[in-house]
Amino acid sequence: MPKVVISEFMDEAAIAAEFGGFETLYDPGLVDRPDDLTAALAGADALVVRNRTQVRGALLAAAPDLKVVGRLGVGLDNIDLAACGERGIAVYPATGANDVAVAEYVIGTAMLLLRGAYGATAAVAAGTWPRDALMGREISGKRLGLVGFGAIARETAHRALALGMEVSAHDPLLPADDPAWRTGSGTVARAENLAALVARSDVLSLHVPLTPETRGMIDAGILARMPAGAVLINAARGEVVDVAAVAEALRGRHLGGAALDVFPQEPLDAASGAPLRDLPNLILTPHIAGVTQESNVRVSRVTAQAVRRHLSEG
Template sequence: MSKPKVLISDKMDPNAARIFEERGCDVDVITGETPEELATRIGEYDGLAIRSSTKVTPAILDAATNLKVIGRAGIGVDNVDIPYASSKGVVVMNTPFGNSITTAEHAIAMIMALARQIPEANARTQAGEWPKSAFMGVEVTGKTLGLIGAGNIGSIVASRALGLKMKVVAYDPFLTEERAIELGVEKVDLDTLLSRADFVSLHTPLTDQTRNILSRERLENAKPGIRIVNCARGGLIDEAALKDLLESGQVAAAALDVFEQEPPASDHPLFSAPNFICTPHLGASTTEAQVNVALQVAEQMADYLVNGGVTNALNMPSLSAEEAPKLKPYMGLAEKLGSLVGQLAHGNLEKISIEREGHAAELNGKPITGAVLAGLMKCYSDTVNMVNAPYLAKERGMEVREVRNSHEGVYHTLVRVTVDTSQGPRSVAGTLFGNSAPRLVEIFGIGIEADLDGHMLYIVNEDAPGFIGRIGSLLGENGINIGNFNLGRRDAGGEAILLLSVDQPISADVIKQACALEGVKVVKALEF
């Protein structure tokens, strides 16, 4: 089996390449290529490790015919078209924790620089002035810091600010009261934060909901003399409004490490604004952080390519390298059940329910759901996998429901897949024999045990004497060898199901002959 092949297309710590090699990958380090050069090369790689320079566009992804994972050494993934990557079945990972301390420390440094006007004082002193009376700063002790975003980086900033004897209030829709108490901060709404904060520091991603979260209106209604720091993402602040309010004094000072457009134009309006400090996106720029994110992205990508572990993925549920071996047989079962129901159910499938029972209920359910959808969506796409299957299901308006039942029924572990069809709900269920071998145990309410593998023939017929002989004779006459014979029925003389495993594909002509047999209701060829 050949090793996964990885391309490192941006400059990063050389130890990243060593980690890829130690963990079973072949790696090439080729940086500084044009998009056209990268598009020509990328088709031979399973993994792409990047920083901020490489732009992973639809054109690149279209050319990346073997690509399975993109790893961003850092937190921001603005340079990756994640929806398109998802539609192509490519996992996108980042390293959100490798530069957390570095970015938090930069925010604290910006706060101190604003409080004491250090950059301007330095520039004028080095220019030969001694402008002692021109700079009257403020203490941070006892001041209120407002955090917009109290996640990983925001929580570190809170800790450092509390160490400086500041009071901290935080706005974050995902911050619980318990977590706020643990951090030592007060949870407030955004308007309250802006009315009380002496300093504001932003630590939130850029989304449709957070774009211009500090709008002109909000800044105009903020506490007069507020000081603002943004070491998160450009676009969170209305930059034109910030310039005007710095000039009016409503905003006393501002420090930006990020801009809406980077690099900003040399005549950016904020560059002429009073009490304005900026740095060229240095939040993650320390030796320690650059080493950390490079090593982390290599470890994460290698774990995925070699062991199936998924860490810090932005478009797929996390799956640790330890979980992967335990979940692998369940994911195999789930994909087969999804494929079965997809091949048998007719019409537009609008709703699907995935139920886990017994031991299966104790496991990470997201990968199991992804595997079911991957099997099901093969009816719609021949390039579907666990990454793009949820995307394809959502694109088709499919409602996905997950149910977890911890009780153990007839089987110690069970996965059931139910879809709503024009004929009503249709359900299939399976278990694992010996905790490893996937086995179908129920189909449309009829108990039947079967391996789902290879070429199969599915028949619904009236339970009557002689039918098995007739179908056996028909297949024999057509030179089709039967591997396994699996039967189930609702009751004697009622509806019965026959699942046959055969050694070659079933032709349309054989299907037609089978449909003509007495008592046959449905005949369908299946492939697994």
């Protein structure tokens, strides 16, 4: 009987439907108890994780029988793919299952940051009626720049075009004649380089994996190229952005707003979060852009099916 260990939260209906007949240990708190996780992996055939479980080094060594890793999401920077490949361990991300959730997060936070009126509840309830201070901006007619143009960025572009935005993207891996540049809602302009994209983006949204090339790519120099009052959204990976530079650009009012869902250190603690306190028009969320009730069901089902299929066929 195959043994499956699940170290982070997952839809329990998917576990019941796909792992029936398997020895299954579902404990979403295992990620925070490394000794217990190491012990649980003895004899495990499969491990299912989100982004916090680091599938590398000592953890892989503790799982000599491991055959497959299921990733409840699409980013793979927490998994040592080379080490898994050397041992013949298959890795299955939930490709496509949370695209809509992230795209809606990007559009939603862009509208929130541009309008700037939705944090006024306390002031209105107190009777100050701050109308003059809350004249925000419409999303229609604004220029959206997408850094990377994979599946999630394309979902974002589809929604942005429908809202009347102009959309451009920079993706050096996507040829100019790829049909992806023409969506059902319109055409996405192809920016030749990052600097050109940034210079004309009222809203800049990041959609790249963490690689040596993307690490720190949004730095003080790039932020300075953005139009005054522009908005930055990062729901990709925290290390892609120089967070201190973002804080400084917000504090100096060059950036008109920012939404950060991912961080170089997760979870943030009081010390690492301190530079981000009391900044104007900043939204911080705990790596939740791709997690909705609906996407959790899809991601869990796709991942569980891939793991079960691999174990059954093996």
